[in-house]
Amino acid sequence: MFSGAQISLYPMADDFVRIILGSLSALDPYRSRFRIETDDLSTLLVGPPEELFPAMRDLHVAASRNNIHCVLHATVSRGCPGEPDDPICTPIEGREHGAPLATRIDAALAAAQGAPVLNQNVAAQLSLYPLGAGHHMDEIYGCIDFLKRSGVFGKSKNFCTTLRGDAGPVFATLGEAFLRFGSPEGHLALDLTVSANSPTAI
Amino acid sequence: MFSGAQISLYPMADDFVRIILGSLSALDPYRSRFRIETDDLSTLLVGPPEELFPAMRDLHVAASRNNIHCVLHATVSRGCPGEPDDPICTPIEGREHGAPLATRIDAALAAAQGAPVLNQNVAAQLSLYPLGAGHHMDEIYGCIDFLKRSGVFGKSKNFCTTLRGDAGPVFATLGEAFLRFGSPEGHLALDLTVSANSPTAI
Incomplete structure (x- = not known):
């Protein structure tokens, strides 16, 4: 089963680039179990369904430090028949x-x-x-x-x-x-x- | 048929409140045909399905003036069986x-x-x-x-x-x-x- 999310961070601050880049290390504990791809609209996480929400949580909490008004949006998906099965996405057990x-x-x-x-x-x-x-x-x-x-x-x-x-x-x-x-x-x-x-x- | 959207604006700038408030007049031409309700997460637009995207366009263009990096997110829906029909939402003709x-x-x-x-x-x-x-x-x-x-x-x-x-x-x-x-x-x-x-x- 394919599972993953397209996630975006929106810090409402002039130095949004620094805030976003500064939060990315929160994903480090998860990187070995995810495929991660970024463009200007969102970052794709593909990996075990159980780990998607802890990873998003740690990223959002990191970007919201210092009382920054920050929004995370995610389009989360599992089992899409248009995607190939991926061994990185373990079944929900x-x-x-x-x-x-x-x-x-x-x-x-x-x-x-x-x-x-x-x-x-x-x-x-x-x-x-x-x-x-x-x-x-x-x-x-x-x-x-x-x-x-x-x-x-x-x-x-x-x-x-x-x-x-x-x-x-x-x-x-x-x-x-x-x-x-x-x-x-x-x-x-x-x-x-x-x-x-x-x-x-x- | 019920149709509408939950929309949010995310200007990546310190003065995001002023930018959001300053863009709201872009909705004025649509207000008479929509029900509009706002809270801290999003603004609900309920109204004719054909007018949802022009309204969102004008709002987003207004908030993005002066080269502000601004994102609009919307959860758009029509025909939800959990919502009552609303006369304000005309059928798609x-x-x-x-x-x-x-x-x-x-x-x-x-x-x-x-x-x-x-x-x-x-x-x-x-x-x-x-x-x-x-x-x-x-x-x-x-x-x-x-x-x-x-x-x-x-x-x-x-x-x-x-x-x-x-x-x-x-x-x-x-x-x-x-x-x-x-x-x-x-x-x-x-x-x-x-x-x-x-x-x-x-």
């Missing part, structure tokens, strides 16, 4: 995708509970797109139910759901949304925005 | 959604040709998600074929396609991608990033 929604929600809640606290507050919004399945709204509603019980739920908005809290539990919750919903080998995409240090944060 | 893909591609190419030139170069990347349909990849490949022949095609990347050129034809092409692909009353989402004045633009 031990997550019982065949289990009923209620069981998967409980498992996601339990898994996200162990998240580290990183002392960086963030607000996030996500849209989950299970593709090619007849019952995509069931999986979306199941995921929203999980998000509402996650402890970092913000609110429901048109087209997306928001989360608020420390970057540790927020990114852990986002990762569980990506890993536990949609069919196990199916095509799933996630449109993600995470914001730190907004002057209009609520 | 005269677009022959039942027509074969090849006919729709030709119609999209013809429609995008009349786009104004705005003298603002942009780079964009988009992911199209036709939801709840068994043949979502056919619609995606048809849309990519259209993009490749649009005159503003950039390149194919994992999970998305890039466009490059003047904001006029680029946003017109994006609008046609949103309006002509996927089933006529079906659920379609589009994940969109548009960047102006990047110092690393290629």
Whole structure:
């Protein structure tokens, strides 16, 4: 199964180039397990689905240091039938995708509970797109139910759901949304925005 | 049919608040036909699907004035079964959604040709998600074929396609991608990033 993300950092500051370049070392612990390619619009990460959200979290927290208002956007995908399988993307293991929604929600809640606290507050919004399945709204509603019980739920908005809290539990919750919903080998995409240090944060 | 977008502007500058607030008057010509709600993460536009992309174009061009590196991100959606129909969102008319893909591609190419030139170069990347349909990849490949022949095609990347050129034809092409692909009353989402004045633009 192919899995990865196109990610972008938007530091709202004149010295955005220095801030972005200064944050990249946060990806060093992950580099050996990812294929990484950058252009002027985004950086591609291809690798194990379980490591995508920790890598994005560490990058975003690094770029948001010193109270910089910084947004990370990511287009995250797994199982796209238009992509070749890549050995670098290991299958999702031990997550019982065949289990009923209620069981998967409980498992996601339990898994996200162990998240580290990183002392960086963030607000996030996500849209989950299970593709090619007849019952995509069931999986979306199941995921929203999980998000509402996650402890970092913000609110429901048109087209997306928001989360608020420390970057540790927020990114852990986002990762569980990506890993536990949609069919196990199916095509799933996630449109993600995470914001730190907004002057209009609520 | 419900249609709209969650949009965000990211000016990479210390005075991002002033730049964002200064660009909002670009939405004035559209306000009477849209419902608009803002929070710290994004601004919701709900209204006629044909006007979403011209409104986003004018907003982004306004925020990118004076060579500011500014990114617009949008989560665009139509036909979401989780949203009530809204009279403010008129149906897409005269677009022959039942027509074969090849006919729709030709119609999209013809429609995008009349786009104004705005003298603002942009780079964009988009992911199209036709939801709840068994043949979502056919619609995606048809849309990519259209993009490749649009005159503003950039390149194919994992999970998305890039466009490059003047904001006029680029946003017109994006609008046609949103309006002509996927089933006529079906659920379609589009994940969109548009960047102006990047110092690393290629």
